[in-house]
Amino acid sequence: MAAVATANGLPVLSSQAYLEGKTVWETRTLVADLCRQFYTLGWVSGTGGSITIKVHDDSIPKSDQLIVMSPSGVQKERMIPEDMYVLSSGGDMLSTPCAKPYPHKSPKCSDCASLFMKITHMEMIKGIQGHGYFDELVVPIIENTAYERELTESLSDAISAYPKATAVLVRNHGIYVWGDSWISAKTQAECYHYLFDAAIKLHQLGIDWKIPSHGLIKNESYQSGSKRKFNVYANSGLAVQASVPSRKFIVLDIEGTTTPISFVTEILFPYARDNVRKHLTSTYDSLETKDDIKLLRAQVLDDLEKGIAGSTPIPPDDTGKEEVIESLVVNVEAMIKADRKITALKQLQGHIWRTGYENNELQGVVFDDVPEALERWHASGIKIYIYSSGSREAQRLIFGNTAHGDLRKYLCGFFDTTVGNKREARSYFEISQSVGVDKTSQILFITDVYQEAVAAKAAGLEVILSIRPGNASLPENHEFKTITSFAEI
Missing domain, CATH: 3.40.225.10 (Class II aldolase/adducin N-terminal domain)
Structure with a gap:
């Protein structure tokens, strides 16, 4: 049995007993529970923010009580107790969540950790500490x-x-x-x-x-x-009645909807194609690129089994760096030429584009009506998400560096093909589960692709088709409303 020291007559943790005890586990469970509830209420976004709770245990001095913190980068509504970090009262990491199977990313402790503060001498009146009914x-x-x-x-x-x-x-x-x-x-x-x-x-x-x-x-x-x-100043008996639209969420496609197709086909794709060899060579030994290569290997094996044109076997690592990179370049160039909507390609492209943005060789492009619409929707309380075949990182790069400034401040989250194929209804159902709507009809999806519109409608979403310069023709007599500018919404 673990030895327990005392301070001021109370026990202090000196082993794993407290860390693995009932009170810590209950607090882990509570944080996971609150994350799901707060997400459903719209108080936190899908992966943003953190909830931190000090473990309450009367047998432990407050100065020694542990801290449970939710992780960063994990969907709030899917958190479980095992996902939590446990810190000492001084902020030292005592317990971290186990890594989940690929393709899940490694857990990360929120940057909120350094912001945790102990506040004392607070009063409790009318729900807000230190305030009464007539106070400011x-x-x-x-x-x-x-x-x-x-x-x-x-x-x-x-x-x-x-x-x-x-x-x-x-x-x-x-x-x-x-x-x-x-x-x-x-x-x-x-x-x-x-x-x-x-x-x-x-x-x-x-x-x-x-x-x-x-x-x-x-x-x-x-x-x-x-x-x-x-x-x-508020009258607690006041019932404020305002006209609130049933549409609470807007999900946007990028190519042909927020951004000209030409930017993707004439700027981004060629940049990735022209820089893939340079990128792989300079980052070959990094963990990120090793993960990219692992994903490409799996995709190419599947392509070879299916007889996909342009697929070339990738030699094992011990063959040599140059041989591996050469085969990767051949496969990636074929994937780009065929405009493959696959995670392995999109993830690598996102990493190549990131370098381009960092070196000021690329700048995100959106239609002129997009920034004003995003600001207007955001101000009205509508939550805006992006769903594109490009990786989430590539999406963030486009909106984070535009001639109109950083537009990510208006966006609540990003979805890519890891949630599912954009032409399958199941993907849109998964998105509706992630954003936490009561009814899928509360989500408006805007896209330029007819097949995506059909899939989203099958999942119960409201759908509008985007008609922009350079977009493909739509089928005649389709049933969807169309727009040529976000100003129409």
Whole structure:
């Protein structure tokens, strides 16, 4: 049996007993449960954000209680207790989730880890600590950064400037809420969600200031140095009624829908073809490229069995680097020429294009009506996703570096062929399960490909066909609504 030391008369962990005990497991289960519920409520995106809870155990001093943290890059609605990280109170990693079988990526601890803070001397009134019915609620808003760990300084400054605050909003990212227990943090998150949702609905109705006869809501935002302040006054008995469309999600194709086909066929494909040998040679020994080669090997073996034209056997690694690369180049060039919609090719292309964007040799292209539409839909509360045959990384690169700036701030997630073939109804059902809709009809899918439209409709989605310059002709007398610009939606 593990030895247990004591501090102030209470036991302190000195073995695996606490780490593998009932309270830690229950907290792991709770985090997984909350991730699914918060995703369903729309409070967190598919893989973004993190939920962190301190393990409550009266037999362990608070200073020694462990921390359970959800992983990064895992769909919130699919998390299980085994996916969680366990950290010491000082932030040291004690337990990590096991890697899942290929093609799942290795788990990653969220950058939120360095932002975890212990907050004391909080009061609990009307759901929001330190606030009563007639009090003013002040929530600091700070600017987003490239990585969550880089928020530490501005988050600390905001908490110092507003010591009574129990939450901080991060622009185009989300909200950090804390409390003296997971129950109080969850309760406050629900309250903030209600207040912000009410403020947004009233803003959409044109009500931006406190109305003396009702005392509804005051929603004020102003610049103060690098900080902004968001003041909300709410009557808890108020039922705000606003016209909310049944369409809550929009899923967009890229090629021929948000982006000209010519950009893909005349810019991206040739760049990948012309740089595949250079890329494989310079990155051959990296883990990422080894994974790309493994995927290509499996695809080529399958192609050879099916007699796919252009397929060439790839020699084993011990044959030599040059021979392996030569065969890979031949296969990749044949795949690109045939415009194969396969994960092995799309993943490698995404990695090649990333280098092009980083070297300023490539810039993402979208139609001029796209940025305004994305901003408008996002402001109305609609969640926007991308579904393309290109890899998720390639999708992010297109929208992250355009003449209109970084458009990823309007997007909630990306789907590629790992979710399924775009011409199969099952793929769209999988997407609907991932985004968490009550009815598949709440999703609008926009594409230029008739076969994709048919598949999406079969899954119950609303569908619109995109007619853009250079797109293929559509069948006559098809049943779908068409648009030539997102301004029509």
